[in-house]
Each structure stands twice: as C-alpha cells, then as structure tokens.
Amino acid sequence: MSKGIGIIGAGVMGADHARTLAVHVGGAELVAVSDADDTRAAAAARANGAWRHYSDGFALIEDPAVEAVLVASPDATHVGFVLACLKAGKPVLCEKPLAPTAGECLEVIEAERRLGRRMVQVGFMRRFDPAYGEMHDVVKQEALGRPLLLHCAHRNATAPGFFTPEMSITNAAVHEFDILRWLTGREIVAVTTLNCARKGAGPLRDPLMLLVELDGGILADVEVFMNAAYGYDVRTELVCESGTVDLGRPLPNMRRFAGGQLQSFPGDWRGRFGEAYRLQMQAWVAWLVGGEPRGADAWDGYAAMRVADAALQSLESGARIEVATAGPAVAAA
Numbered sequence: 001m002s003k004g005i006g007i008i009g010a011g012v013m014g015a016d017h018a019r020t021l022a023v024h025v026g027g028a029e030l031v032a033v034s035d036a037d038d039t040r041a042a043a044a045a046r047a048n049g050a051w052r053h054y055s056d057g058f059a060l061i062e063d064p065a066v067e068a069v070l071v072a073s074p075d076a077t078h079v080g081f082v083l084a085c086l087k088a089g090k091p092v093l094c095e096k097p098l099a100p101t102a103g104e105c106l107e108v109i110e111a112e113r114r115l116g117r118r119m120v121q122v123g124f125m126r127r128f129d130p131a132y133g134e135m136h137d138v139v140k141q142e143a144l145g146r147p148l149l150l151h152c153a154h155r156n157a158t159a160p161g162f163f164t165p166e167m168s169i170t171n172a173a174v175h176e177f178d179i180l181r182w183l184t185g186r187e188i189v190a191v192t193t194l195n196c197a198r199k200g201a202g203p204l205r206d207p208l209m210l211l212v213e214l215d216g217g218i219l220a221d222v223e224v225f226m227n228a229a230y231g232y233d234v235r236t237e238l239v240c241e242s243g244t245v246d247l248g249r250p251l252p253n254m255r256r257f258a259g260g261q262l263q264s265f266p267g268d269w270r271g272r273f274g275e276a277y278r279l280q281m282q283a284w285v286a287w288l289v290g291g292e293p294r295g296a297d298a299w300d301g302y303a304a305m306r307v308a309d310a311a312l313q314s315l316e317s318g319a320r321i322e323v324a325t326a327g328p329a330v331a332a333a
C-alpha cells in the first residue's frame with residue numbers, strides 16, 4: 001500500500017523533494033503540498049500528481065490523506081510543524097536544522113519520547129551520499145588505521161538573500177557537524193570559530209574558519225564560505241594513521257580548449273547531492289512501509305545544534321567553547 005505524503009514548504013528544497021518523490025521513489029505518493037504562498041503550493045502539487053494544497057501547514061498535517069510529512073519550510077518553522085506531526089501521530093522527515101537552537105530540539109526529543117517510538121528523521125542527507133558512505137566504510141573497517149584529522153570546506157556561490165550571520169553556523173556548518181560525528185562515530189567536545197578580516201564581507205562575516213575538537217583527540221578544520229563566488233563546492237579530506245581519503249566530487253565533464261581546461265561546478269547543492277536526496281527519501285519511505293529506520297534521528301539533530309550553539313558563542317567571544325554535555329534525563333532518551 002502506497003503511503004500518502006504531504007510536503008510543507010514548496011520553495012527550492014520542497015519542490016525538489018516533491019519531484020524526487022513523484023519521479024524516483026516508489027512505495028509512497030505525494031498527496032498534498034503546503035506553502036505560505038498558496039500559488040506555489042498548488043504549482044508544486046499539480047506538477048507532481050497531487051491536487052490538495054494548503055497555505056497553512058498545520059491544516060496539511062490534519063488532512064487524513066496525509067500519512068507522513070516532509071518539512072521543508074524555513075528553519076524557524078520546523079519545530080512547530082514537527083511537534084504537530086508528533087501530536088497527530090504522523091512520522092516526519094524534517095529538513096536540517098531540526099531547529100535553530102539545541103533547546104528547541106530538546107522539545108522534539110521529549111515529545112517523541114512521550115510517544116514511545118521513533119517518528120523523526122532529520123534531513124542530514126550527506127549520510128546517504130555514496131562518496132561520504134565510502135569514507136565512512138574506511139573509518140569503520142579501520143582500513144587506514146584510526147582517523148586523526150579532517151579538513152572540510154563548505155562553499156556556496158552566493159548566500160541566499162534571507163541568510164543571517166548566525167545561519168552560516170546554524171544552517172550551513174550544521175551539515176559539517178553532523179558529518180564529522182557520523183564519519184568518526186565521536187562526539188564533538190569543543191569548537192573555536194574565527195572569522196578572517198575580509199574587507200567588504202558584509203554582515204555575514206564570511207568566510208568563517210572553525211576548529212572542531214572531537215572525542216579521542218580527533219581534530220577538524222571547517223571552512224564555511226557562503227559567498228565563494230565560483231560555485232557550490234563541498235570538500236572533505238580524512239587523514240588517518242596510514243593514509244588519507246579525499247571526498248570525490250562528482251563534476252560534469254572536463255572541456256579542454258585554447259591551451260586550457262574548464263570544469264564547471266554545480267550552482268547549488270541540488271547538483272552535488274541529488275543522489276543523496278533520492279537515497280534519503282527512498283530510505284525514509286522504506287521505513288514508513290515497515291523497514292528499519294536509517295538516517296539521522298532527533299538526537300542527531302539536537303547534537304548538531306549543541307555544537308552550533310557553542311560555535312555561535314565562540315564567534316561572539318573569540319574563545320574556545322566546550323560543547324555542553326547532555327543532562328542525564330536527556331542522555332537516557
């Protein structure tokens with residue numbers, strides 16, 4: 001039996017998820033779309049075989065045809081929608097971040113715990129990217145000895161217009177916090193955020209450099225550059241005791257001409273992580289129809305935002321900030 005999916009938010013990501021669900025994933029069908037802009041909701045619904053559309057996301061959650069919900073609205077709206085899904089007993093795949101602060105993520109963990117079953121998946125889709133998957137296997141199998149260092153870069157061509165200085169951390173760097181935890185299987189214990197003195201950087205204080213310390217002495221440097229101008233480029237090099245792994249970057253063909261060569265970069269994340277979004281959706285639907293849950297859970301969403309909270313404090317103070325450890329009540333979740 002095909003599961004009825006509702007999507008909240010029909011912007012860049014919501015429309016892309018709607019297409020992925022309609023075209024590439026079996027076992028579920030798009031039945032409704034909601035967006036604050038109802039015209040946009042209607043367009044995304046119709047383009048992908050659904051006819052129900054709402055300007056109010058809470059109305060979509062209450063729709064009996066909607067059995068599970070994908071939240072792809074702006075970050076600050078996530079928690080309200082996720083809590084409403086839990087109240088309605090509907091599983092939810094929430095785009096990252098689960099919430100802009102760790103405190104709000106805790107509300108989700110508490111609500112899910114009260115229900116007594118796992119209901120939430122967080123859209124840290126890099127966990128489904130084949131190149132990151134291979135890097136994960138290298139660490140798990142200790143093929144190159146233990147991990148020592150990671151060098152990471154997260155570059156966008158231009159920051160979206162709605163981006164605030166905090167979002168370089170809460171919206172962009174969170175991907176790095178999650179993938180560092182997932183790759184190494186270690187928690188992040190401290191973070192130092194530095195911004196370079198770039199003239200004309202504007203309010204974003206772009207680019208940022210973060211020094212991330214993980215359990216067991218593993219270190220990572222993370223560049224977040226939201227206005228890198230040339231394209232969307234995500235890099236990770238893993239340095240282990242007896243070798244290194246450089247994250248593959250699927251790129252279009254190389255052109256050679258006039259004594260040079262040219263390789264273009266994707267304009268944004270959809271060109272780089274399309275396969276990861278598809279595999280993430282497929283895994284979520286497989287769980288909905290009776291399989292095992294895969295992917296990041298609410299705890300992972302919370303863990304990434306604990307680091308984000310510390311990174312923001314460090315950006316303000318310039319100091320190295322230790323990441324708050326979870327209290328016993330939370331750790332038991």
Ligand SMILES: NC(=O)c1ccc[n+]([C@@H]2O[C@H](COP(=O)([O-])OP(=O)(O)OC[C@H]3O[C@@H](n4cnc5c(N)ncnc54)[C@H](O)[C@@H]3O)[C@@H](O)[C@H]2O)c1
Pocket residue numbers: 008009010011012013014034035036037040055056057072073074075077095096097123124125171269273
């Ligand atoms: N996983 C990833 O790689 C990735 C990449 C980009 C964005 N995201 C996340 O996806 C989410 C959406 O980002 P986007 O780039 O699509 O943004 P967007 O601005 O393109 O789209 C957001 C949409 O939400 C709608 N909206 C605003 N308030 C709403 C509300 N209260 N209820 C319903 N709809 C509302 C807007 O009208 C807009 O259509 C964000 O949380 C962002 O962090 C994730």
